[in-house]
Amino acid sequence: MAFVVAVAQQKGGAGKSTVAANLAAALAGEGHRVALLDTDPQQSLTQWHAERQKQGGRAVALTFENPSGWRVPAALDRLRRVQDFVILDTPPHAETEAKLAIRAADLVLMPVQPSPADLWASEATLRLAAEEKRRVAALLNRVPAQGRLRERILADLAGRGVTVLGATLGNRAHFASTFLDGLAVTEAAPRSPAAEEVRALVAAIRGLAPG
Numbered sequence: 184m185a186f187v188v189a190v191a192q193q194k195g196g197a198g199k200s201t202v203a204a205n206l207a208a209a210l211a212g213e214g215h216r217v218a219l220l221d222t223d224p225q226q227s228l229t230q231w232h233a234e235r236q237k238q239g240g241r242a243v244a245l246t247f248e249n250p251s252g253w254r255v256p257a258a259l260d261r262l263r264r265v266q267d268f269v270i271l272d273t274p275p276h277a278e279t280e281a282k283l284a285i286r287a288a289d290l291v292l293m294p295v296q297p298s299p300a301d302l303w304a305s306e307a308t309l310r311l312a313a314e315e316k317r318r319v320a321a322l323l324n325r326v327p328a329q330g331r332l333r334e335r336i337l338a339d340l341a342g343r344g345v346t347v348l349g350a351t352l353g354n355r356a357h358f359a360s361t362f363l364d365g366l367a368v369t370e371a372a373p374r375s376p377a378a379e380e381v382r383a384l385v386a387a388i389r390g391l392a393p394g
């Protein structure tokens with residue numbers, strides 16, 4: 184059975200699609216069977232995947248689908264039996280797809296940028312996960328190396344009992360440029376700090392999966 188990770192955060196631009204793509208491709212690069220599902224009607228990952236098809240051997244193989252609405256649970260039921268990991272990208276706001284993805288997830292991975300707006304927007308995602316009794320791990324994204332804001336956000340999340348991953352992603356141009364090419368940073372720039380961070384994220388997620 185697959186470990187199902189829903190990348191969810193009510194706030195648009197938090198990094199859901201970036202995290203989902205990089206996590207999926209990096210896990211696949213380690214030899215896991217991975218399915219990546221784009222459930223966001225905005226379809227950024229679908230465009231990422233279309234670019235990916237042009238990359239040949241640079242892009243590691245993964246299963247990609249873009250189900251919407253009631254098709255999401257059916258796709259999940261089918262894929263979780265044959266994959267090691269299923270990664271779901273979800274729309275912002277509490278749309279049907281986001282709820283269905285959270286309901287089906289073993290882990291809700293919630294990117295949070297160190298800004299008050301992102302922190303406040305997290306509340307809706309946390310509430311949804313709590314309603315569905317789902318486990319949540321927050322991932323700090325686009326973080327400065329240090330700073331008081333980061334510390335306050337960490338303290339706030341910890342105060343709410345949210346697990347915050349030790350792995351964090353910095354604000355790095357490679358995340359945007361490689362996404363345009365349909366690649367993960369681990370594929371297009373494997374020696375970059377961004378790739379190093381994604382490998383640490385993958386290790387953290389593997390650590391949360393059973394077995």
Ligand SMILES: Nc1ncnc2c1ncn2[C@@H]1O[C@H](COP(=O)(O)OP(=O)(O)O)[C@@H](O)[C@H]1O
Nearest residue numbers: 195196197198199200201325353354355358359
């Ligand atoms: N760690 C990062 N460093 C630099 N740019 C980032 C990072 N994470 C996301 N971005 C950029 O921020 C924008 C929004 O990210 P995206 O993944 O589309 O967010 P969401 O899916 O939550 O709306 C994109 O242009 C993306 O390239």
Ligand SMILES: [Mg+2]
Nearest residue numbers: 199200223227
């Ligand atoms: Mg997105």
